[in-house]
Amino acid sequence: MPERAPLGVPELLELDRRHVWHPYGPMPGRAEPLVVESASGVRLRPADGSDDLVDGMSSWWSAIHGYRHPVLDEAVREQLGRMSHVMFGGLTHEPAVRLAKHLVDMSPEGLEHVFLADSGSVSVEVAVKMCLQYWRSLGRPAKQRLLTWRGGYHGDTWQPMSVCDPEGGMHGLWSGVLPRQVFVDAPPVEFEEAYADLLRETIERHAHELAAVVVEPVVQGAGGMRFHSPGYLRVLREACDAHGVLLVFDEIATGFGRTGALFAAEHAAVTPDVMCVGKALTGGYLTMAATLCTSRVADGISRGEVPVLAHGPTFMGNPLAAAVACASIELLLGQDWQAEVKRIESGLRDGLAAAAEIPGVRDVRVLGAIGVVQLDHPVDMAAATRAAVREGVWLRPFRDLVYTMPPYVTDDADVARIARAVCAAAREG
Ligand SMILES: *Cc1c(COP(=O)(O)O)cnc(C)c1O
Numbered sequence: 001m002p003e004r005a006p007l008g009v010p011e012l013l014e015l016d017r018r019h020v021w022h023p024y025g026p027m028p029g030r031a032e033p034l035v036v037e038s039a040s041g042v043r044l045r046p047a048d049g050s051d052d053l054v055d056g057m058s059s060w061w062s063a064i065h066g067y068r069h070p071v072l073d074e075a076v077r078e079q080l081g082r083m084s085h086v087m088f089g090g091l092t093h094e095p096a097v098r099l100a101k102h103l104v105d106m107s108p109e110g111l112e113h114v115f116l117a118d119s120g121s122v123s124v125e126v127a128v129k130m131c132l133q134y135w136r137s138l139g140r141p142a143k144q145r146l147l148t149w150r151g152g153y154h155g156d157t158w159q160p161m162s163v164c165d166p167e168g169g170m171h172g173l174w175s176g177v178l179p180r181q182v183f184v185d186a187p188p189v190e191f192e193e194a195y196a197d198l199l200r201e202t203i204e205r206h207a208h209e210l211a212a213v214v215v216e217p218v219v220q221g222a223g224g225m226r227f228h229s230p231g232y233l234r235v236l237r238e239a240c241d242a243h244g245v246l247l248v249f250d251e252i253a254t255g256f257g258r259t260g261a262l263f264a265a266e267h268a269a270v271t272p273d274v275m276c277v278g279k280a281l282t283g284g285y286l287t288m289a290a291t292l293c294t295s296r297v298a299d300g301i302s303r304g305e306v307p308v309l310a311h312g313p314t315f316m317g318n319p320l321a322a323a324v325a326c327a328s329i330e331l332l333l334g335q336d337w338q339a340e341v342k343r344i345e346s347g348l349r350d351g352l353a354a355a356a357e358i359p360g361v362r363d364v365r366v367l368g369a370i371g372v373v374q375l376d377h378p379v380d381m382a383a384a385t386r387a388a389v390r391e392g393v394w395l396r397p398f399r400d401l402v403y404t405m406p407p408y409v410t411d412d413a414d415v416a417r418i419a420r421a422v423c424a425a426a427r428e429g
Contacts, residue, residue, distance in 0.1 A: 009035050009048050031382065034394075039067035042410045044394055053394040056404035056418040060396075061221070061253050063284030065331055066407040072283050075327035079320050088116075088316040095322035102329045103290055106262055108271040111292040115309065116317045120252040120278030121155030123289035124214075126311050127274045128159040131212035131246045134297050137304025143211045145179070147203060147245070151186035152215065153222035154250050163214050165223045168399070182206050186220070187228035196235045203236075207243035212274070214248040218264035218367075221253035225372045225403050227365060230267035237270045246273040246297065252289065256280040256329075257337045258405060260345065260368035273297050283328030288321035332408075340408045344369040344415055348404070351419020358427050362400070371419065372403040373426045384429025393421030402426045 007015070017029045025031075037047035044053045044067075058064060065072060079095060086093065100114040115130075117123040128146065135143035146163055153169070154160035161169055162178045165186075171178060184202050188195050203213065217233050220226045233249075240247040249272040254264035258280065261267050265275070274297060278289030301309055348371035355364045355373045363374040379397040388395040395404060395418075402425045404418050 012047070034389075041066045041068070042407050042414055043067075051392060053389060054392055054406075054410070054414045054417055054421075056388070056393050056395045056406055056421065058280075058405055058407045059284050061258065061279040061405055062282070064256060064258075064280045064408050065283045065328060066409045067284075069283065069331070069409075071331050072285055072324050072327050075324045076285060076320055079323035082319070084320050085315065085318055087314075089312060093317070093319055093322075095319045095326060096317035098326050099290075099322045099329075102326060103277065103292060106329065106333070107275060107277075107292055108263060108265050110271040110294050111275055112295050113293050113298045115291040115293075115311070116322070117278075117289045117291060118313045118315050118318070119155075119287055120276065120289045121157040121160050122313065123252070123276040123278055123291045124154045124160040124163075124250060125157055126291040126309075127214070127248050127250075127276050127293075128212070129311060130274055130291065130293055130297055130301065130309065131248065133304065133306075133309065134246065134300040135211050137300050137302075137307075142209055143245075145181055145206065145209045145211065147182040147184070147206060147210050147213045148215055149184050149187050149199075151220045151223045151226050152250075153220065154214065154216070155252075168223055182210065186224075186226060187232050189226070189228055191229040191231040196232065199232065199235050200239045203239040203245055204243050207245055210243075210245045212246040212248050213240055214250065216264075217249045217251065217254060217270075217272075218259055218267050219254050219370065222398075224399070225365075225370075225374070225401050227367050230264075233265065233268035233270045237268075237272075240273075248272055248274040248276070250276045252276050252278040256332060257341055257408065258368055258370060260338065260341050281328070282321050282325045283331070285324040285328070286318065286321035288318060288325055337408060341369045343412070344406060344408065344410060347412055347415035348419055351416050352422060355423045355426050358423065361426055369408060370403070370405045371422060372401060373422055375400045375402070375426060375429070379425075379429040381429070384425035387424040387428035388421040391417060391421035391424050393418050395421060395425055397425055397429055402429060 035047040036044050038045045044055050103114050115126050132144050148163040151165050154163050162181050251263050255277045273294050275292045282288050348366045352364050352371050360375050362376040365372045384397045402422050
């Protein structure tokens with residue numbers, strides 16, 4: 001085999017700029033990305049030889065155990081020695097079966113069936129398809145709209161985009177193309193009876209055309225990093241039951257302990273009819289997500305004229321991803337993860353308290369292993385990122401938000417360092 005000549009950093013950046021789309025990026029790229037050579041524990045190693053950076057983002061909520069974790073590395077290697085992939089039509093295998101069992105056992109009571117998808121957005125597409133098909137199967141095809149609250153984020157494919165925040169989610173750009181869903185105002189932080197009434201009334205008024213209510217429970221992530229009272233989840237559950245509407249929780253960001261509960265639904269002791277998980281599912285190693293549903297939903301679909309769920313990604317149930325997901329879940333449940341999340345929560349509370357005094361800061365909030373500083377102006381991303389890097393930390397601010405959700409293995413000194421970097425980014429961004 002010919003040697004593969006390594007590309008130097010300048011060459012990589014030039015080729016990247018010319019050929020590679022980045023998330024929400026223009027082409028050719030305008031902002032220069034950081035070239036990462038490797039990552040280990042909670043640290044990213046830049047390819048230009050500069051100092052390692054503590055990762056304050058967990059690669060967008062996913063790397064909860066940090067990078068190159070020996071147990072997760074071994075799980076992938078072991079599975080690689082058996083098979084990387086086989087089709088899931090007509091075949092099955094232990095990693096996928098074990099993963100489904102884990103998800104059923106750990107998720108809210110009543111979620112019994114698991115559809116393995118290849119990304120979070122696809123898991124939301126599948127959730128919507130399940131709900132619409134459920135009502136079609138029951139002879140109610142008019143029930144095909146979705147209700148959600150503003151400020152949400154559910155992914156970048158069409159159905160998920162249609163329930164993203166109408167302003168942040170670029171509905172303007174896609175008007176006439178996106179399905180038109182029913183929106184209510186974003187949920188207040190505290191429980192307010194007037195807002196609960198608004199939820200009840202809107203669900204009742206639209207029940208004849210609603211297939212489902214789709215929301216992120218307790219924490220709205222990429223739509224604005226807002227928190228709300230879990231009490232609203234109980235209101236949704238009761239109103240959906242009263243008016244014959246399904247309830248979908250998108251736990252793609254909140255799942256696997258991030259908010260201090262294994263799933264955010266537990267804060268309200270509510271079981272949704274359908275639940276999406278992703279992001280931390282594989283500990284950040286490989287792309288995989290899942291849509292869970294109750295027997296009621298599965299039975300409804302199976303009673304239809306077309307009794308199958310017509311969805312089947314090529315890489316469905318990928319054994320490498322499923323094996324590392326099992327290892328990540330076992331690693332999480334095998335430790336006192338609540339204590340780790342609490343420890344990070346109190347570290348972030350202490351470290352971010354100072355941010356409240358910074359001019360231009362509108363709000364500081366912490367929940368579980370999530371810390372948010374909201375500014376009263378759009379963040380200067382380049383300046384904020386530079387300020388964080390100067391503190392030795394990788395952050396990715398957006399809109400008016402400088403925020404962090406560190407890996408659960410981040411030690412106290414690194415949590416304090418991340419908090420300092422968030423403050424620096426808020427000050428200079
Ligand atoms: C990230 C995210 C998604 C989309 O997941 P992808 O894997 O990026 O497609 C959907 N919903 C929520 C709440 C998310 O945070």
